[in-house]
Amino acid sequence: MTRPKRWTTAVLDVQAPGGWAVVQSNQGFLKDSNGVLFPREWLKRQDLPLMHEHGIGHFDGEPVYVQTLRDSPELNLALDLEGTQWQTLRQFMLADDADVFQMLGYAAQISTWAREHRFCGSCGQPAQQVPGERAMYCPHCDLRAYPRISPSMIVLITRGDEVLLARSPRFVSGVYSTLAGFAEPGESAEDCVRREVMEEVQVTVKNIQYKGSQCWPFPHSMMLGFHAEYDSGEIVPQADEIEDAQWFSIHDLPPLPASRSIARHLIDLYLAQRSGSVEPVLPGQADG
Template sequence: MTKPNQRPGPNEPAWWFIVAAGELVLGRDEPLPPHGMAAQMPMPDLSEYKIVFLGELRERNCYLVLADYGDTQFAELGEFGNVRELLTVGDEALFAIAARAKQVSEFLSTHRFCGRCGVRMHEVDWELAMHCHSCQHRCYPRISPCIIVAIRKGRQVLLARGKRHPEGLFSVLAGFVEAGEAIERTLEREVMEEAGIKIKNPRFVGTQSWPFPHSLMIGFTAEWESGELRLDPFELEEGDWFDIDKLPRIPSAGTIARRLIDRLKTEIDQETESRG
């Protein structure tokens, strides 16, 4: 097992995920993390920074570099920006590593002290964990599973705008899995709570790590079974059934929400073609 505290070699070409206050250093011309040998890049002495090994991307090691808010030592490499910007590149593997970098930085910053006895915690040198030597409590990076589901009714797709969505942006329904709850139950419950309808034929599509701050989105498509649309006013600003060919502004390519909507569109188009 590769140790999380593995240090990069002096002439090792690598991907550098430099994170401060939840933001990542990205290039100005193209939103990519820095890549190359540290010795040949305009970077400060990394011995002064906490570094965590994240894994590999296309046979190159990836390292998280924990910087302080307002750190200007990496200014020549790019600017601190939102990890979402990487979605525009269309590289799922790169976004996954960046998501891991953000989530690991969040974990380390929020687990400095033991949640059980309050004593300062220490990093485990052979796995990514924090350990309390006083009460032996050990913590690992938190992952919060969420369902996200695109629902169709004939040629229509259910889309809604949450309170935190930008004006005019509509997406599919989503919600967190509760403690002790099966994912199938979460699907039924969240759809009923947010839209007041029952669904049938749920089909798993895929997952996406969503580092805001530590979610794992579990994506499904499903079909309307019964019930009139009744939106939860505490969660949603507005929503409706939209014809698949007349959709409002929807999430950008690269997001799992867009993948689910595109999946339904493909299904509907294929059904239309088969009917002649």
């Protein structure tokens, strides 16, 4: 059964009054006991060090803006707003409801892109928001910069009852995950799978199958998820990038990534297939 979507994106006019805003700084998003949406007119009266504002969509039918604050000592002022605190996007992913995380993930991506495109990359002149379009525009060279999305592959490699999992030095202690990496210009997603797997563990794979995708707003990845079968080679972890990589029995797995990640989904999907149980569905994949 499909549930109505609580969050939908839209380009809203920043000159229009009213509505709600989420507030982002380098410390995360502001929240209080009512959540992350603050009345926009009330925020304007708080005199926060605003860098920019973008109208990003509707939550439960109400207009939502993102307000991005400058890094400054004044930022602690926000903590003087009674009962508020900062929470990182990762904490929202782990703790809060999926609709709120979807909204904040989008807000974070728009805010990051807008902050990094205040000036034209071609001529260096100030860029401006385009009414009705999600673009930063340079009137001098008629150049539009659109939100940045970075395609990345992620792959679960299997060999019968074994799965190849690895640790990056960036991971939470003890956690092993599937291999991942950014696509380079000139390659297909499947080329990217083969290249990254070779670079990170020096094995070859076969029967590469696409399994689904996920927006990963840390800071702007589009994860393309695959399953592949082991073909040949011994594991040799890539220096600096891969702390450890091993074959694990599906009956004796290490700590795994968070359940909302496509990494975890690819593993859970394979476990379900091996045991003949119901296959999990990744959020955003179901029809309707």
